[in-house]
Amino acid sequence: MKTLDFYFDFSSPYSYLAATQLPALAARAGATVHYRPVVLFAVFKAAGNDMPAKVPTKGAYMLKDLERWARHYGVPFRFSSHFPSNTLKAMRLVHVAADQGKAEAFTQAAFRAMWAEDRDLARPDTLADLARGVGLDPEAALAAIETQPIKDRLRADTDAAVTRGMFGAPAIYVGDELFWGNDRLHFVEEALKG
Numbered sequence: 001m002k003t004l005d006f007y008f009d010f011s012s013p014y015s016y017l018a019a020t021q022l023p024a025l026a027a028r029a030g031a032t033v034h035y036r037p038v039v040l041f042a043v044f045k046a047a048g049n050d051m052p053a054k055v056p057t058k059g060a061y062m063l064k065d066l067e068r069w070a071r072h073y074g075v076p077f078r079f080s081s082h083f084p085s086n087t088l089k090a091m092r093l094v095h096v097a098a099d100q101g102k103a104e105a106f107t108q109a110a111f112r113a114m115w116a117e118d119r120d121l122a123r124p125d126t127l128a129d130l131a132r133g134v135g136l137d138p139e140a141a142l143a144a145i146e147t148q149p150i151k152d153r154l155r156a157d158t159d160a161a162v163t164r165g166m167f168g169a170p171a172i173y174v175g176d177e178l179f180w181g182n183d184r185l186h187f188v189e190e191a192l193k194g
């Protein structure tokens with residue numbers, strides 16, 4: 001089975017946009033998506049990069065660009081009033097969900113919560129709700145995200161992404177080939193089919 005590695009942080013709106021497209025893209029290409037959350041702040045630091053919105057004119061442009069892309073995809077989008085939210089715990093929850101075969105369902109629900117429903121992923125009640133929504137035991141899930149093995153998995157994926165050359169989000173790998181951003185999903189599909 002062909003695979004693609006989707007590295008993202010829930011705090012990245014372009015990662016949300018890409019995530020909305022991946023299940024259908026993967027189905028067309030006969031591929032599996034590996035959902036790999038990473039700490040984008042740490043990736044930026046390691047790569048010598050920074051948030052694009054640090055350039056004010058780029059930040060203003062991005063707001064319009066994000067809305068254009070959401071309209072183009074036909075998906076809901078609302079810039080999060082919680083940005084930049086602490087998404088660490090939500091990202092650890094992806095690993096807890098993955099252990100029960102629910103990485104995709106949880107990731108998609110958490111992205112929607114942040115970038116369409118304006119919910120705060122830093123809040124334990126939001127996380128409990130999302131966990132329950134995909135069929136996880138919310139209490140067990142919230143306990144699991146405080147354990148060292150789960151914390152280590154997020155760190156390991158972040159380190160691996162940096163080593164592979166990630167500098168921004170989303171980063172999509174097909175084999176060793178990196179595709180950055182949601183703008184290049186057609187290249188991802190070509191690489192999977194080629």
Ligand SMILES: N[C@@H](CCC(=O)N[C@@H](CS)C(=O)NCC(=O)O)C(=O)O
Pocket residue numbers: 011012013014015049050051052167168169170180181182183184
């Ligand atoms: N949609 C664009 C932009 C993606 C983007 O700006 N991502 C942000 C995070 S939401 C980022 O990592 N920026 C790093 C950079 O601009 O170097 C693309 O596909 O090229």
